[in-house]
Amino acid sequence: xxxxxxxxxxxxxxxxxxxxxxxxxxxxxxxxxxxxxxxxxxxxxxxxxxxxxxxxxxxxxxxxxxxxxxxxxxxxxxxxxxxxxxxxxxxxxxxxxxxxxxxxxxxxxxxxxxxxxxxxxxxxxxxxxxxxxxxxxxxxxxxxxxxxxxxxxxxxxxxxxxxxxxxxxxxxxxxxxxxxxxxxxxxxxxxxxxxxxxxxxxxxxxxxxxxxxxxxxxxxxxxxxxxxxxxxxxxxxxxxxxxxxxxxxxxxxxxxxxxxxxxxxxxxxxxxxxxxxxxxxxxxxxxxxxxxxxxxxxxxxxxxxxxxxxxxxxxxxxxxxxxxxxxxxxxxxxxxxxxxxxxxxxxxxxxxxxxx
Amino acid sequence: xxxxxxxxxxxxxxxxxxxxxxxxxxxxxxxxxxxxxxxxxxxxxxxxxxxxxxxxxxxxxxxxxxxxxxxxxxxxxxxxxxxxxxxxxxxxxxxxxxxxxxxxxxxxxxxxxxxxxxxxxxxxxxxxxxxxxxxxxxxxxxxxxxxxxxxxxxxxxxxxxxxxxxxxxxxxxxxxxxxxxxxxxxxxxxxxxxxxxxxxxxxxxxxxxxxxxxxxxxxxxxxxxxxxxxxxxxxxxxxxxxxxxxxxxxxxxxxxxxxxxxxxxxxxxxxxxxxxxxxxxxxxxxxxxxxxxxxxxxxxxxxxxxxxxxxxxxxxxxxxxxxxxxxxxxxxxxxxxxxxxxxxxxxxxxxxxxxx
DNA sequence: TTGAAAGCGCTACCAC
DNA sequence: GTGGTAGCGCTTTCAA
Numbered sequence: 001x002x003x004x005x006x007x008x009x010x011x012x013x014x015x016x017x018x019x020x021x022x023x024x025x026x027x028x029x030x031x032x033x034x035x036x037x038x039x040x041x042x043x044x045x046x047x048x049x050x051x052x053x054x055x056x057x058x059x060x061x062x063x064x065x066x067x068x069x070x071x072x073x074x075x076x077x078x079x080x081x082x083x084x085x086x087x088x089x090x091x092x093x094x095x096x097x098x099x100x101x102x103x104x105x106x107x108x109x110x111x112x113x114x115x116x117x118x119x120x121x122x123x124x125x126x127x128x129x130x131x132x133x134x135x136x137x138x139x140x141x142x143x144x145x146x147x148x149x150x151x152x153x154x155x156x157x158x159x160x161x162x163x164x165x166x167x168x169x170x171x172x173x174x175x176x177x178x179x180x181x182x183x184x185x186x187x188x189x190x191x192x193x194x195x196x197x198x199x200x201x202x203x204x205x206x207x208x209x210x211x212x213x214x215x216x217x218x219x220x221x222x223x224x225x226x227x228x229x230x231x232x233x234x235x236x237x238x239x240x241x242x243x244x245x246x247x248x249x250x251x252x253x254x255x256x257x258x259x260x261x262x263x264x265x266x267x268x269x270x271x272x273x274x275x276x277x278x279x280x281x282x283x284x285x286x287x288x289x290x291x292x293x294x295x296x297x298x299x300x301x302x303x304x305x306x307x308x309x310x311x312x313x314x315x316x317x318x319x320x321x322x323x324x325x326x327x328x329x330x331x332x333x334x335x336x337x338x339x340x341x342x343x344x345x346x347x348x349x350x351x352x353x354x355x356x
Numbered sequence: 357x358x359x360x361x362x363x364x365x366x367x368x369x370x371x372x373x374x375x376x377x378x379x380x381x382x383x384x385x386x387x388x389x390x391x392x393x394x395x396x397x398x399x400x401x402x403x404x405x406x407x408x409x410x411x412x413x414x415x416x417x418x419x420x421x422x423x424x425x426x427x428x429x430x431x432x433x434x435x436x437x438x439x440x441x442x443x444x445x446x447x448x449x450x451x452x453x454x455x456x457x458x459x460x461x462x463x464x465x466x467x468x469x470x471x472x473x474x475x476x477x478x479x480x481x482x483x484x485x486x487x488x489x490x491x492x493x494x495x496x497x498x499x500x501x502x503x504x505x506x507x508x509x510x511x512x513x514x515x516x517x518x519x520x521x522x523x524x525x526x527x528x529x530x531x532x533x534x535x536x537x538x539x540x541x542x543x544x545x546x547x548x549x550x551x552x553x554x555x556x557x558x559x560x561x562x563x564x565x566x567x568x569x570x571x572x573x574x575x576x577x578x579x580x581x582x583x584x585x586x587x588x589x590x591x592x593x594x595x596x597x598x599x600x601x602x603x604x605x606x607x608x609x610x611x612x613x614x615x616x617x618x619x620x621x622x623x624x625x626x627x628x629x630x631x632x633x634x635x636x637x638x639x640x641x642x643x644x645x646x647x648x649x650x651x652x653x654x655x656x657x658x659x660x661x662x663x664x665x666x667x668x669x670x671x672x673x674x675x676x677x678x679x680x681x682x683x684x685x686x687x688x689x690x691x692x693x694x695x696x697x698x699x700x701x702x703x704x705x706x707x708x709x710x711x712x
Numbered sequence: 713t714t715g716a717a718a719g720c721g722c723t724a725c726c727a728c
Numbered sequence: 729g730t731g732g733t734a735g736c737g738c739t740t741t742c743a744a
Contacts, residue, residue, distance in 0.1 A: 020513065022721055033731045038723060045724095048729060063511060068488040069428050070721035073736050078425070080489070088450040088457075088469070095445050101471055105478070110485055112468035113444070115457055122461070129466050132424040133436070155419065156376065241656050270656050277658070297653035300597050300626050302633070378737055389715045394739060401740095404713060426737035429720050 021062040030058035041066060072134065080110045081323060082130040083139040083316075086118040091295055092312040096141055096164070099316025107324065109136070123149070131156035137323040139163060141316070147171060159326040163319040165210050174326075175337045176318045180210055183308040183342030184217025184262070185224060187290040190306070190344055191260040192225040194352065195288045200233035200258035202247050202268045211236065214264045214292065221262075233258050237268060244271030252279050259287065266291035266298045266307055273303055273349060289349040304347035315340050377418040386414035397422060428490065436466045437679060438486045439495040439672075442474040447651055448668040452497055452520070455672025463680065465492070479505070487512035493679040495519060497672070503527060515682040519675040521566050530682075531693045532674045536566055539664040539698030540573025540618070541580060543646040546662070546700055547616040548581040550708065551644045556589035556614035558603050558624045567592065570620045570648065577618075589614050593624060600627030608635050615643065622647035622654045622663055629659055629705060645705040660703035671696050 023041075027034040032051060039045040040055045047055075058064070072078045083100050085093040101111040114130065116123040127149060130138055138153060142164040150173055153160045163176035170177070192199060201218045204211040215234070222229050233256060237243035244263060251258060252275070263269035269291030276287045283289060283303045291298055291307040298305035318338050325331035379397075383390040388407060395401040396411045403411070414420070428434045439456050441449040457467040470486065472479040483505060486494055494509060498520040506529055509516045519532035526533070548555060557574045560567045571590070578585050589612060593599035600619060607614060608631070619625035625647030632643045639645060639659045647654055647663040654661035674694050681687035 020511075023723095024721080034722080035724085035731055035733090036729090039730090042723080046729070051729080065484070065488050065512070067490065067721050068485075069425060069434070069490050070736090071723080072425050073429055073721080073738095074723045076736080078489075088444070089454050094450050097469075098445050098471060098473075101444075110468075110470070110482075110489070112466075112470075113453075114466070114468075115454060117454075126466075128421065129424075132421050133434075133466070134423065134425050156421075241652075267656075274656070274658070296597075297656055300623070300630070300653055301656065302630070302658050379739095380737080390738080391715055391717095391740085392713090395714090398739080402713070407713080423737055426720090427739080429722095429737080430739045432720080 020067070021064045023064070023066065025062055026055065026058045026064045029062060030054045076134070078134050078136055079108055080112055080133075080135045081137045081139065081320070081327075082112050082114055082126075082135045083141060083319075084114045084116060084123065084126055084130070084143075086116055086142045088113060088115045090142075091293060092310075093142060095312040096316035096319075099313035099318075100139060100320045101316075102313070103317045103320035103324070107328065109324075124152075127152050131158055134158070137161070137327045139316075139319045139323060141319065145171060145173075159323055161319045161322045163315055165213075170337060171335075173335045174322045175335070176315055176322065177337065177339050178310040178312075178315055179339045179341050180213050180310070181217035181220060183292065183310060183344075184214045184264075185221035186342070186344045187292070187306070187308050188218050188221025188262050189225050190346070191262060191288055191290055191350055192222070192227060194350060195260045195284065197227055197260065198230055198233055198256050198258045199227060200251055200261045201229075201235070201264075202244055202261060202272060203234070203236045203264040204239040204243075204268070205236055211264065218262050230256060232256055239265050239267060241267045241271035241274070244268030244273075245275040246271075248272040248275035249279075252276070252281075257287075261287060261289045263289060263291050266293045266295045266305060269305055269307070269349070270297060270301055273301065273305070277302075284348070284350055284352065290344075291349075294345050298347070303349050306347045306350035307345050308342050309345050310342045311340055376423075377420045379420070379422065381418055382411065382414045382420045385418060386410045432490065433683075434490050434492055435464055436468055436489075436491045437493045437495065437676070437683075438468050438470055438491045439497060439675075440470045440472060440479070440482055440486070440499075442472055442498045444469060444471045446498075447649060448666075449498060451668040452672035452675075455669035455674075456495060456676045457672075458669070459673045459676035459680070463684065465680075480508075483508045487514055490514070492683045493517070495672075495675045495679060497675065501527060501529075515679055517675045517678045519671055521569075526693060527691075529691045530678045531691070532671055532678065533693065533695050534666045534668075534671055535695045535697050536569050536666070537573035537576060539648065539666060539700075540570045540620075541577035542698070542700045543648070543662070543664050544574050544577025544618050545581050546702070547618060547644055547646055547706055548578070548583060550706060551616045551640065553583055553616065554586055554589055554612050554614045555583060556607055556617045557585075557591070557620075558600060558617060558628060559590070559592045559620045560595040560599075560624070561592055567620065574618050586612060588612055595621050595623060597623045597627035597630070600624035600629075601631040602627075604628040604631035605635075608632070608637075613643075617643060617645045619645060619647050622649045622651045622661060625661055625663070625705070626653060626657055629657065629661070633658075640704070640706055640708065646700075647705075650701050654703070659705050662703045662706035663701050664698050665701050666698045667696055 024034050027037045040047050114126045137159040140162045145162040161174040203215045235247045237247045269289045273283050291305045294307040294309040380390050383393045396403050453469050470482045493515040496518045501518040517530040559571045591603045593603045625645045629639050647661045650663040650665040
């Protein structure tokens, strides 16, 4: 059969000397200049069809792949974007990273994920590493970004976007923020509207996520509903199942038992529901709950959990778009701040039986 | 106060022309040759203390950071390792990535995570990209790696390790495998030993994870326990809560109701338990379950789930170590295959009440 | 103990 | 339509 020609085209004709073929190997093989090879590769200059064909044949024959490092060295572009996050094992960050990747890959950019383990020292190292490696842009997600961080990036002349956690005050750089106060407020009003008070708030520990911002959302939700906050029902606990379980157990032993419990994340809520159930309470009949993050586990528990969805994928995409504006669309205007709205996903933990 | 000197040392004295300082800027500033600067940086050649001091002062003054791209261009090493995974949003992969990172970072390597979205076309692209960017090594995790993949890597002369899914037959390259058959077998024997038959197996869909390998583990567990497999109780369902719920609902409507249910992952098990509970069954009183993966949700459900822990972090670390042997410790011997054992984490779903 | 200079593989400016 | 060649910023001979 006549399989010979095409098949042979892809075969490495070069003596295998361990060295990858370079552009000048191709030029020599095709009998043209490196300039010409470069131009058939880039298409930045017309090359006659016959020469093109020759060159392409040589490229195939030698299995030539341009060395991106050398390319970057000249062009000062790496077509790589770094996303720096505190902890890849945390629920939301992988989804954010996917969003970034989804937006970037079609445009020929690679996304490299860097994990700092929530350690500022490692963050600094990573920042040095990515700037030294000359990535085209950096997405800092889930950090309260400091001016020092920004200075490192600016000095290295690499574009960046900050996303994720709401900072006390956003710096003069591009930001993507989930509208968490509104999310908490929605949850609070929803719960109060359906079940009334007393209302408890189980917040996360400060420094381990957006603790304060969610509490303030709760408070404004209460204000909007015209209710006073009972400070005895406001607790800061670890962002964990155990934290929620413990807190609800304590509330149940306390002077005021809440009718509604607004939780700063789903783990707290799920733990809280478990504690309520352990004491023989019905959820939501005796005590209603909302969570935050809309994790999968919330759909798998006996009483499915009403939760705030913050669309981390979309947050990632938004970061990527802001960054692309700067690194490939030439935007160099003032910093932009984009907000991503949340949605309340209502499930059984806040749905009176009659409504089912 | 005498803060002047140190503070000023870190200040950029160079007129800000937008260009980052290079090694020759430092040389000029210090009044030495670039060679000397290079050697104080690398320590590969003795430099007189006074010269060293001069150079270091200039480095600080100019805030010089060596350009890693240029460095890589000469040295052909990037000190970057890529880990390629099918889906960063899947439970286990982030943990694997952390394991890799934990092992690599102390040695000065960066870990860049690449997500293929489970798409072989994207996998090929990523492989091309990663080799063109000349990473020092690649960890392919969670793929049934093909010889074609291996060929790409080998031709590019980049070291690699395959980890995660058990392939039908491992290729002639370094592999890290979780000992899944033994894990399933343990779970099966555990369940049978405590509750006996009939025993059901709810496996995942082929092509969407290690479906066959887990089923074969189940079968050998049954054989070890001296029980026949009732084929009516062996089902392949999606690796999801809904898949498990549906399957158990069907089993309950069928001719044989299982006493024990071995599930190929935790989602299936949790969904299955929900279905059992919906029909008024007690878990484990009427029907006992085991899962696989030991996800967090398994500790948050009403009846906590017995599950197989496969130590993905350790799998990642093992991959990293094998890779390091090749890229920095000069190992070039034959392919090595390392297995990571699993443990059965016993919880309430398989613990008779008396035992609690 | 120090320097000059030749590249690493590529792009782009100039020339023809 | 095509080619020569000067760098990108660094490391590493070779020479002093």
